[in-house]
Amino acid sequence: MTPSSQIEKTWLSHVRHELRTPVNIILGYSEIILEDLESTELQTALLQDEAIANLKTIHDCGTQILSLVNTLSDSDYVEFNDYQVDLGHIRLKFHAPVNTILTLIDHLLTHEDLSASHADLEKIHVATNNLTQNINRIISFSVNQPNYQQPARELLTLTGTAINPVMVEETAQTITALEGEAEVVMQTVNTFKILIVDDKEANRTLLSRRLSRQGYLVDTACNGQESLEMLEHEGYDLLLLDILMPQMNGYEVLTQLKKHESWRNIPVIMISALNEIDSVVKCIQLGAEDYLTKPFNPVLLKARIGACLEKKRLRDQEILYTKQLAQAHAEILKVNHQLERMAALDGLTQVANRRSFDDVISQQWRMHCQMQQQLALIFLDVDYFKRFNDHYGHLQGDDCLRSVAQAIAQTIQRPNDLVARYGGEEFAVILPQTSLPIACAIAQTICQAVRTLAIPHKHAEMNEIVTVSLGVTSIVPTTEKSPEHLIKLADQALYKAKAQGRNQVFALTGE
Structure with a gap:
């Protein structure tokens, strides 16, 4: 196999993986909005039931799209020359769930009662459009350029997705070099x-x-x-x-x-x-x-x-094939590690995402049950963030969230601590083996770090800069309770911090 063809195959593999990123946004945000709706009451029960039903349909469509994306990873479809007709058929299959999602999102965005979820709904809308564009580019390319005559660099940037060209080329070059070694052995077996x-x-x-x-x-x-x-x-x-x-x-x-x-x-x-x-x-x-x-x-x-x-x-x-396997395995581990890291991060803020938070809080709960040491949790929320978004726009809102996230991450120095975006403008910080006084001190540092950013916010009630409210708790986990107990306490503390005027820390013991 030539280096060019190996790059093409490796590129295709990475593109297929990147297609899962917008699908994860569709599934993840629909799940978050569903959770929010099921824990709050809208103006009418009918509107709430309709919104929940629509979001469940969006989630189902996302699952259907994920299945279609996985189809592109099937080994039967690797060679572009052999599946142009199938790709056209796949594009038709994408059409129905994608249109359903876009239609339902547009409908949900018209409800003022769902304004708290508008930002998340718009993210689903953008992700769906991006997925459609990427699919169309890949399919159009495979149909119009069946022999892969484009330069490798063009191939790597074809979809506009966040693929690292260097990582793809290095992987392809490694595999090509190993194949070259095998060819040399096969060519010289008769010259003993x-x-x-x-x-x-x-x-x-x-x-x-x-x-x-x-x-x-x-x-x-x-x-x-x-x-x-x-x-x-x-x-x-x-x-x-x-x-x-x-x-x-x-x-x-x-x-x-x-x-x-x-x-x-x-x-x-x-x-x-x-x-x-x-x-x-x-x-x-x-x-x-x-x-x-x-x-x-x-x-x-x-x-x-x-x-x-x-x-x-x-x-x-x-011996050669064993060497190839070992090197290929090392490359796969390296790529998988990078992909796993990408999958564990929130795409906007580059801190851990909600799924990572859920995994880590469960692991730490079990460990602290055995160690019988305190596990602390901080919940924080950007004050009046909806007003910020309405006044400055969603792009500025995204910049604000990125800055806040980085300010939090720079404050947290211990390797086992975790900063995560919990949902929307809400963040969480898991602090293993941490007492309540120490957790409160860390929360105060975060509060000051966000104030120091001095991000203008004309519609904040008491300050004209972006601030955060923080709820803190710390308990010794027991097998009789679950991580949800810790989360509930931190959420209650956050509610108290907001009720007392925001831009402050409120601590709640687990007793």
């Missing part, structure tokens, strides 16, 4: 190099001529010590080793070979006038691949050498 070790010149010359005629590269050594010295500087695929030689006999040479890390896998055929069974057994026990007695049958010699070299070829191939 054999070392003949015999103290008799006539024997060496005879074997050398026979094997050279069969296409092998042949070197000779007149004794065991010379053969070991030659092995230090040359690589050989097979040794033909005489047993009875002066200075160092064949058994001793064989023993040295099997002890050496680099030589132990070189196959050895013992060639000797000795035909006693004990000699044969001893050679096999020491690691020889085969044993031939002199005078040897040329046909049998050819067959035995061929069989040994085939074993050597297969062994070398196995």
